[in-house]
Amino acid sequence: MQIAAKEIANMLGGSLEGDGDAVISKPGKIEEGGAGTLTFLANPKYESFAYTTEAAALLVQKDFQPSMPVAAKALIRVEDVYDAVRKLLEKFGEERESPTGVSDKAFVHPDAVLAAGVSIGVFSVIEEGARIGAGTLIYPQVFIGKGAIIGKGCVLHPGVKVFHACEIGDNCILQANVVIGSDGFGFAPQQDGSYKKIPQIGNVILEDNIEIGANTTIDRATMGSTVIRQGVKLDNLIMVAHNVEIGDHTVVAAQAGFAGSTKIGRYCRIGGQAGFVGHISVADHTQVQAQSGVAAPVKEKGVALYGSPAIPYKDYLRSYAVFKKLPDLLRKIRELEKKINP
Incomplete structure (x- = not known):
């Protein structure tokens, strides 16, 4: 794919400075931008590369003020660099190969129903x-x-499993090896110390516009449904247990885990390797830092949590500052004890 810088500026509604005929064949990182690439500057820590990159074009925020001449042949100013990059990657991604029609090597049961264009x-x-x-x-x-x-406009990448009776809404993306509807982790302890499996007869419901990262697993409910609400984005290697509910537009980074029957609110942001005990509710707009362990309900909206067990973010930072000084504080206490009790 080849496209001129002026065409990209028009497509993004941006303003163009420099050579509008500069030819772009692919996107690239600003620190690696070579001939024919289009790159972007969104983080000020990478600004130095704007003056050395060999890229054909550079995307910047509308109000960007360079401290020296920009090296790229064309400079395109836009309102929101990240959203502009999203649009461009969609454009360049259109050329990727994907299945067309129904392969004669696939098995489709005669009683399955395929809508147009599947x-x-x-x-x-x-x-x-x-x-x-x-x-x-x-x-x-x-x-x-x-x-x-499975709803309309979905993409299921290789190795995805969607087990019986589960429901996927419209415009959902399931990355490679996602498992939807495996049995929940439920076992009844017996008097002899052994365990017997509790049948998991519920299902999983994914609403619309959800993306699930590679190797993430979402267990079916024991009864009822495990529910992932509209617009949720889950990263790779996340574990969602039976009867969990994750609220609208919540985003979760990799390796987080949610124990059974926990309810996560709307618009929450959860860092990687965070963990949640079962049977708690977490309020809307909660922010949980990476590797935090949430062991109690979160009732106040919009709080930021850190640590394990998680406490308010600022409290954690103050506590950690003291924790690092504990050996020195202990030494001073012992010195004082010797003076008091020689």
Whole structure:
């Protein structure tokens, strides 16, 4: 794909400075920008590269004031650099190969229902009673279980499993090896110390416009539903246990874990490797720093938590500042004790 800088400026509604005919063939990182690339500056710590990059064009914020001449042939000013990059990557990503039509090496049960424009790759399995919405793209080696529902405009990457009776809304993206609807972790202790499996007869519901990262697992409910609400974004390697609910537009970084029946509010931001005990509720707009452990309900909206067990962010920083000084404080206390009790 080749496109002129002036075309990109028009597409993004940006203003152009420099050579509008500069030819762009691919996007690239600002520190690695070479001939024919388009790169961007969104973080001030990378500004020095704006003056040395060999990229054909550079995207910057509308109010960017360079301290010396920019090296790129074309400078494109936009209102929001990150959103402009998103649009560009969508444009350049259109050329990626994907399945078209239904492969003759896929298995589609005669009682499955495929809407118009569904594509299914080789060695995928669509079981009895499953329903796939219009325009959904299913890559190779995907499994869709009995009675499962997949909405329109979804993308299921290789190795995805959506087990029986689970429901996926419209415009959802499931990255490679996501598992939707595996059994919840439920076992009844017996008098002899052994455990017997508790049947998990519920399902998982994903609402619309959700993206789930690679190797993330979402367990089916024991009864009822495990629910991921509209617009949620989950990173890779996240564990969501049975009967959890994650509220609208919450984002969660990699390796976080949610124990059973926990309810996460709307618009929360959760860092990597954060953990949540079961059967608690977390208020809307909560921010949880990476590696924090949330062990109690969070009732106040908009709080930031840090630590394990998690406490308010500023309290944690003050406590940590003291913690680092404990050896020195202990030494001073012992010296004082010797003076008091020689």
